[in-house]
Structure formats: C-alpha cells, structure tokens
Amino acid sequence: NAGVTQTPKFQVLKTGQSMTLQCAQDMNHEYMSWYRQDPGMGLRLIHYSVGAGITDQGEVPNGYNVSRSTTEDFPLRLLSAAPSQTSVYFCASTQAGSRGYEQYFGPGTRLTVT
Amino acid sequence: AQSVTQLDSQVPVFEEAPVELRCNYSSSVSVYLFWYVQYPNQGLQLLLKYLSGSTLVKGINGFEAEFNKSQTSFHLRKPSVHISDTAEYFCAARGSQGNLIFGKGTKLSVKP
Numbered sequence: 001n002a003g004v005t006q007t008p009k010f011q012v013l014k015t016g017q018s019m020t021l022q023c024a025q026d027m028n029h030e031y032m033s034w035y036r037q038d039p040g041m042g043l044r045l046i047h048y049s050v051g052a053g054i055t056d057q058g059e060v061p062n063g064y065n066v067s068r069s070t071t072e073d074f075p076l077r078l079l080s081a082a083p084s085q086t087s088v089y090f091c092a093s094t095q096a097g098s099r100g101y102e103q104y105f106g107p108g109t110r111l112t113v114t
Numbered sequence: 115a116q117s118v119t120q121l122d123s124q125v126p127v128f129e130e131a132p133v134e135l136r137c138n139y140s141s142s143v144s145v146y147l148f149w150y151v152q153y154p155n156q157g158l159q160l161l162l163k164y165l166s167g168s169t170l171v172k173g174i175n176g177f178e179a180e181f182n183k184s185q186t187s188f189h190l191r192k193p194s195v196h197i198s199d200t201a202e203y204f205c206a207a208r209g210s211q212g213n214l215i216f217g218k219g220t221k222l223s224v225k226p
Contacts, residue, residue: 031212040123042204042216043158050212058213090157094212101146101165101208105158 002026006091006106013081013113021076021109023091031094032074033103036060036087043090049074081113116142118207120217127195128225135190135220137205146208147188149179152219153201161203164188175199200224 007022025032033048045058049068063085065077074093078085088110092103121136139147146165150158162173169181179190188205202221206214 033213035216040218042218043214044216045209045211045213048211048213056211058211092214102148102160102163103214105150107157 004091004093004104004106006089006109008109009107011109011111013078013111015081015083015113017081019078019081021078021089021091021111023074023076023106024072025074025091025093025104026072027093027095027104028071029093029095029104030071032068033058033092034064034066034074034076035090035092036085037090037108038087046076046089078111083113085111086113087111116140116207116209116215118205118215118217120203120205120220122220123218124221124223126223126225129197130194132193133191133195133199133222135203135205135222137188137190137217139186139188139205139207141186144208144210145181145183147179147181148206148208148214149173149177149188149190150204150206151175151201152204158204161190195222195224197224197226 004025030051034046035043037043044060047066049055091106094103117140119138127133148163149161162171164171164181172178202219205217209215
C-alpha cells in the first residue's frame with residue numbers, strides 16, 4: 001500500500017512551458033485535492049475532486065487544470081507556467097464521508113519557474 | 115469567511131522545556147480540527163485530530179491539544195520537547211468543500 005504518490009519530486013520550467021504533475025493513490029479514496037505551499041502562506045487549495053469525473057475549483061485555481069478519469073489518478077496541469085507558480089505542490093486524498101476526515105498527503109513536488 | 119489563525123509564526127524553545135503552539139479558528143468552519151507536522155523537505159504528517167467527544171486530544175510523539183469551543187481555540191502542547199521536534203506545525207479545519215483550511219504555520223525551533 002503506497003498511499004499517495006507524486007511525480008516528479010523536483011521540476012524546473014521556463015516561463016510559458018506547460019507540464020503535468022502526477023498524483024496517484026491506492027486507497028480507493030473518493031476525494032482528492034491539490035494544494036500549493038508557499039512560505040508564510042500555509043497550504044492553499046487549488047482544485048479538488050469528489051469522485052471520478054467530478055472536479056471543482058478551490059481558492060487559487062487560476063493557471064491550473066485538473067481532470068479525474070479514474071479513482072486512482074488526479075493530475076494537475078500547468079497550462080503556461082509563470083514565476084508566480086514557483087511553489088511546493090501537495091496532493092492529498094481522503095475517503096469522502098469517512099469518520100476520520102483525515103487527509104493523506106503525498107511527498108510533494110517542488111516546482112521552480114524561471 | 116472560513117479561516118484558521120496561528121498566532122505565532124516562530125517559536126524558539128530550549129530542549130526539555132514545555133511548549134504551546136496557538137491556533138484559533140473562525141466560527142464559520144467546522145469543528146473538525148487537525149494538527150499536522152512538516153519536517154524539513156518532507157510532506158505533512160497528521161499529529162492529532164478532534165472530531166467530537168473529549169476536548170483533550172492526544173496525538174503522536176507526546177503531543178496533545180485542547181479544543182475550546184468558547185474561545186474557538188485548538189492549542190497544541192507538549193510538556194517536554196526534544197531536538198527532533200524541530201519542524202513546522204500546521205493547524206487546520208475541515209472546510210465546506212471537504213478540503214482542509216490551513217493556518218500559515220508555526221516554526222518550532224528546539225535549541226540544546
């Protein structure tokens with residue numbers, strides 16, 4: 001049971017490039033989400049999904065797209081990278097409606113946009 | 115608006131001293147409350163959670179937190195810290211979208 005996995009761990013992009021951050025979980029969780037972490041800002045919600053085929057925007061969605069074709073995978077796409085998207089990105093999952101409401105986090109992807 | 119406030123951005127403390135990391139939440143968030151710890155260059159690990167019941171919650175690594183509804187607080191405490199507790203600590207509440215609403219974090223620095 002690998003939990004939540006993210007790839008890559010590190011990435012450097014040039015302004016205007018696009019890329020996809022991968023996230024997968026093997027716990028059969030319905031709810032998955034993406035956060036970005038910036039110094040002194042805590043973690044902020046980018047997008048989330050309550051199940052396959054269903055996604056919605058969080059607090060800071062601009063410049064990012066998501067899709068959820070399977071329960072296991074929830075990729076985050078940067079359409080045209082900007083320096084303001086330099087951040088650490090965390091994917092998380094939980095069982096919707098679970099008593100614990102605990103979210104399990106991946107190890108993170110550290111992205112630098114130059 | 116839904117918000118979680120961590121009152122101290124940095125807390126320096128000597129080894130074996132007690133520590134309290136403060137957290138307040140807005141009345142508009144749910145009272146499902148969490149503390150996470152993040153060690154340098156790592157992901158987030160759950161320390162403890164409050165869902166209901168006893169207001170004193172015990173977590174891993176000797177940490178505990180007390181839920182206080184009247185003061186809308188969920189402060190984290192440890193009676194005696196170790197060097198290995200040096201990390202950033204995040205208080206969070208479950209938001210209306212099923213997400214977590216995080217405070218901005220408190221960096222705990224334990225000095226020998």
